[in-house]
Amino acid sequence: MSMNKPKILLQLDTDAQPSVFDGVVAIDAGVEHLLRHGGITAANVRERVHGAIFTRGPAELRSTAIFVGGSDVAAGEAVLAEIRKTFFGPLRVSVLLDPNGANTTAAAAVWAAAKHVALADAQVLVLAATGPVGQRVARLLARQGAVVRAASRSASRAQAVCDAVARQVPGAKLSAHACASASETEASLQGAEVVIAAGAAGVELLSEHSRLAADGLKVAIDLNAVPPGGLAGVDVLDRAKDRQGVACYGAIGVGATKMKLHKSAIARLFETNDRILDAEEIFELGAAL
Amino acid sequence: MSMNKPKILLQLDTDAQPSVFDGVVAIDAGVEHLLRHGGITAANVRERVHGAIFTRGPAELRSTAIFVGGSDVAAGEAVLAEIRKTFFGPLRVSVLLDPNGANTTAAAAVWAAAKHVALADAQVLVLAATGPVGQRVARLLARQGAVVRAASRSASRAQAVCDAVARQVPGAKLSAHACASASETEASLQGAEVVIAAGAAGVELLSEHSRLAADGLKVAIDLNAVPPGGLAGVDVLDRAKDRQGVACYGAIGVGATKMKLHKSAIARLFETNDRILDAEEIFELGAAL
């Protein structure tokens, strides 16, 4: 049985048009043939998966893989769940989940923090922890042993994130923080070594004044790429930029690591036919970068 | 004029999303560039064909080909008819028609039977002969000289298949059989050496009891891949499996030959620019496997 089948990536995107970004990265990671599909839903993905698993022999299935993308993270998760159900026995291919870049972004942010701070027992504030990136950041931090302060404007939504992470990460150290005002945010930031902002485009989550007032802060990471930033005064291009003693990162500054994780994850898909790469597995790849 | 243009396959699919299955098989058959289109109809295919025939010189057109697929066999046939009308003179490319795998499946089934029985003058019962696969099985068998018993729940629909095959195959030996009950099916099976079930997913066409009662049966082929099978007691994985003296085949058991025929057909498209590969031409390729 040939071991040298061309590498085929099935790009399944929940948006109407499949992402160009994800297509280019796949090619640069060594994919030889891209089969690109937009408009993918949990309801219509099954036949696409059958096409992936019924066309090559078991020993060749490592040369076929699936990427799940699109701007709606929840929709991507639902598609992945359906893909898992469609596999059976050895009839499966490896899958990378990275809708809206949420997994690679979260992993890159946590690696950026880890360059400056030992994460175990570190106090870390995650602003806008309720979004798809924020939740993943909280989860990855918790697994590294950090003490995670999950913040949201709403206390109950912050608590819901803590509950979800606690279910996924045994022994996670978590607290919920309502940050609806500058003073609440400042209070939540007290004693934190790291702050990571994972909010929606154009929403300022922390003023420069509040950031400068924080004692003991060592790292500030803003994952919002569209001005105004989530952390005022942190530039989108910052990459370990020293600002008043704090190592600052902007979305593009984190982007180089994000891109390496993305390419590394694509390459890993083709090593075996049974990998599912979600946030944790993508994060692990960073150890080798 | 270059003879070494990259091999381009235009994948025209009548479903909204072009088939992943057909895409992967095309790549594994040596296609270098796939241009994939879903939503193809007889009404919109013309411009796609113009793009195929007006872009390369006559001596290079052998490096461009068209695959017509999709789950609706009649829609695929209508698209092929329109493609033929769009060609003119030497401005044409080779075309493979295999909507829903109907042609490669029918050809593989008849080859499976031919491994065990000399088809000329063999009595063969085709259950659900009225569907796209069943009609093709009946036609291919008739061309090999078999005595074809075309069965359907409706006598008139069975007769319509016989009439259609008789028009296409001069000298075909055909009879129509109404098989609406177990006793009718048993009667139709009497004296048959081969039974091939080409029914819809999940419809049992022949009970195990009836099959075991059949005298002289040598081969039983069930093309239904979704349980319950069309021939009760035949497993989807059976491949010449001996069951009470009958060589049994399930849909996946026939699949290896089907896949070889599919790949072989794709490869043939690129030998000249004037082939139309429908059921008969695909069947012929089996002689070389």
Place this chain on the structure above:
Amino acid sequence: MSMNKPKILLQLDTDAQPSVFDGVVAIDAGVEHLLRHGGITAANVRERVHGAIFTRGPAELRSTAIFVGGSDVAAGEAVLAEIRKTFFGPLRVSVLLDPNGANTTAAAAVWAAAKHVALADAQVLVLAATGPVGQRVARLLARQGAVVRAASRSASRAQAVCDAVARQVPGAKLSAHACASASETEASLQGAEVVIAAGAAGVELLSEHSRLAADGLKVAIDLNAVPPGGLAGVDVLDRAKDRQGVACYGAIGVGATKMKLHKSAIARLFETNDRILDAEEIFELGAAL
């Protein structure tokens, strides 16, 4: 930084289905990976462009390029305008605009004329100058110093073309001609060395009688590929065909040069990351053919 990234062409088409013609030509011009998108509008193109410019390093962006096509030339122009706005600083890729083949067709027509006549100060009548191809022909001729007679059934629309070309080409020599009748067209043709018909499919713009009556005519080019032709008596296959002392060209006769310009333009996209190839830039490529 690698200089050897695979050549990726982003094919952005304003029609529902991306053009097969443009896809095949791109592959034959050396593109290694085609990312094809139909249904592109000025409103949805931005994210596609971000995917092109944010995925590779500045020195590698020359290996990514964009093709804008589709049957609606104005829609293609709007998409190009939006693409230009999306680029910033060095974050850009080269772009070829050729919706409906309008740019390559116009450039090929002017090159055909230039084979027989020194364009500087030559009198050239452009029939149906108001359409997308006609306007481009007028503009290219004006830049070569020809004296352009822009004709339309409507005097005001002909004048609008002259005004538009005058704004784009300083010093252009232009006159507007209303050609609503045979006698008006004959009068406009008087003294012209070249006539180029750029009308809609199936509309005769000049009778054979009128053409033969024209004194001093040296070249007649009909860009309409669908009979009846725009210039009666000129065959679609004519390629410098001598008819009563006039070098005649039909749409297919001009096609070989058009195809060479198209392929040459695609190849040029990958030399740097900052080219915008519109009519003039494509025309220039003809000097090297």
